[in-house]
Amino acid sequence: MLGAGSGRTTAPEGLRAPKAGGLASCPSLACLTGHPWREPMEGAEEEPVVQCPVCLQQLPGAHINSHLDQCLQAGEGEAEPGSSPSCKRPRLAAAPPGSQAQGEPEEARPAAAPTIFSLFHKGRGGGQSPATPGWKSGAEREEAARKPEDGGSAAAGCGARLAQKLEGKPLAEQLRPDTLGDYVGQERVLGAQTLLRSLLESHEIPSLILWGPPGCGKTTLAHIIANSSKKNGTRFVTLSATSAKTNDVRDVISQAQNEKRLFKRKTILFIDEIHRFNKSQQDTFLPHVECGTVTLIGATTENPSFQVNAALLSRCRVIVLEKLSVEAMEVILMRAVRSLGVQVLGQGDQHGNSATGSSSSKSSEFPVYIEEKALNTLAYLCDGDARTGLNGLQLAVQARLAAERTTPLNITKGGSADGILITEEHVKEGLQRSHILYDRAGEEHYNCISALHKSMRGSDENASLYWLARMLEGGEDPLYVARRLVRFASEDIGLADPLALTQAVAAYQGCHFIGMPECEVILAQCVVYFARAPKSIEVYRAYSNVKECLRMHTGPLPPVPLHLRNAPTRLMKNLGYGKGYKYNPMYKEPVEQDYLPEELKGTDFFKERKT
C-alpha cells in the first residue's frame, strides 16, 4: 500500500534540514512527493499530530494543509491514464479527500465523479466496451470516418460527425443524468412528496441500499447524490464489491475518520454490487455505518434480505427501484436522440412533412432520421434496462452509418436534403447483432429456459449448450439459470447421481461469487454434466405421489401412531407414547414394525402412479 511499485524514493535523512524548524522534504516514505516539510521547532509547544487523510502519515497539525496540497498533486501525477486524475489510489477510486478543503475552486478540478463512475462501472448487456461484439473495430471506424473523402454524399459527411460523437464513452455513460431533474421514472420512491426526495433535497443522506434490476438507474441515483452532496462538502467514495478487498474498505474508513475529525466532513461510501461482499467484508464497515463515520449507499440487483448482512440491513433504508416503464424508456431514448442531433420522424413524415423532435431540425447539421416507431420498439424491447436501450440505439445508429454509403435515402424535407433514415428494422437488427434481442421478462425467457431444461433431460449436450448461450448472451441473469439447474439436479437426475445437486449448488455459488461474464463457463460445465448424467425421477415422482395422497385425503389426518411418538415426560409415557417401539439397532434381524399411519398401511408411494 505504501507506494509500493511506484518506483519513487525519498531520501528523508539526507534531504532533511539539519536544523530543527528548517524546510526539508516530506519525511514520510508513504508520501513520496518530496514536498517541503517543516521540522517541528525544538522546544516549541507540542503541536497536535494529525494524520494525512491521503497518505495516512502523521504530521504536525499546522502543516497538514500544505502537505495535503502536495500530496494530492503527487497523486495526480501518479494516476493511471484514464483514471481519475486526482486520485492517488487508483484502486479506491476515491474523490480526492481534502482537495475541496484546500480552497481549490470547484471548476478548476477535473470532474471527479463522472470519471470515477465510468471507471468502476462494469460493462454489461453488451456495447459497454469497445471490445464487445457489435462495436465497430478500429478499422471499421476508420473506414467510417474516411467515408466523406471517398466522395460520399453530404449526408455521409454529417454521418461521420455523428459517428464521432458515438465513439469513446458508451452513449449510456455520456448521458448519465447529473441531477434529480433529469432522472426519469422511479416516481414511487423519488416522486414529489416522497421521503427520499425530501431527504435528498435537504442533503440529508441516510444510509441506503438501492435494490433494482440492471440498468434501472441505481448507479445513476448514487451519481446524482454524489453530485449534490459535493455542494455541501461531503466526500463521495466509491468501491465496487467485485474488485475491492477488505483492506480497501479499511482504508476508506480510516480516511473517513480523519476527514470527520479534521474537517468535520462527512463521507458517503458507495458500494456497487454490495451483495458480492461476503458477510465478513460487510461486517468491516458495519460499526462505522452505525456510528456515522460513513454513510453507506449500496447498490444490488439481488434481494438484499438474503444477500446483505441483517445487522447492516437494519441500519440502511432499502429503496426498491423498478425496471423502467416503456414510457420512461421513451423519454430517455428521445433525449438521447436529441443529444445526437438525430431527428425523429413521426408517421407520414417520410412523405415530405417536417420531422418532429429536434428543435434545430430546420438547420440540422446531421440529416439523420429515426422513425418514431423504431424508438417505440426499442423502448419496448429493452425491458426496462436503460443501458440496453441506449446501447441498442447506439449500435443501430452506428451500423446504419456504416452501411449508409450504399443506400442513401431521399427524404424531401422542405424540398432539400438527402438523409439517412434509421428504421424499426435497423433497430431490431442492431439488437440482434449485439445479442440483446432477448426478452428477459417475457416469452423468450420462459421459452429458452424450458428448451434448456428439456435438452438436458433429453441428454443432448449440444442443444443444452446452445440454449444456455442464447440466454446468457441475451443478458439473462446467470443466477436465474443456476437456480433452475439446482432444481434440475433433484428433479431429473436425483439419486441416479446424487452428486449432481452438489454440482448445481456449487455452480450457483460460483456464479454468485464472480458474476458475468466469467461465470458463464461454470454454468456451461454444469449444463454439460447434467446433460451427460444418468437420469432418475424416482424421488421426484414418489414425492409427488405423497403430496397427491395428502391432497386427496378427506377428513382429519390420521394420528401419528403411538409407538412412533417420543415420550419425554412421565405423563406421555402413561398415555402410551412410545409404547412397543422397537429400537432398530438393538435387533440383529430386520425389524417388523409399521411406520405409516394405520389407514395407509401397505401404501407404496414409489410404486403408485399419479392419477
Ligand SMILES: Nc1ncnc2c1ncn2[C@@H]1O[C@H](COP(=O)(O)OP(=O)(O)OP(=O)(O)O)[C@@H](O)[C@H]1O
Ligand atoms: N432513471 C434514469 N433516468 C435517466 N437515465 C437513466 C436512468 N436509469 C438509467 N439511465 C441510463 O442508463 C445507464 C445505466 O444506468 P445505471 O448504471 O444507473 O444502472 P444500474 O441500475 O446501476 O445498473 P446495473 O445494475 O447494471 O449496474 C445510465 O448511464 C443512464 O444513461
Ligand SMILES: [Zn+2]
Ligand atoms: Zn502525504
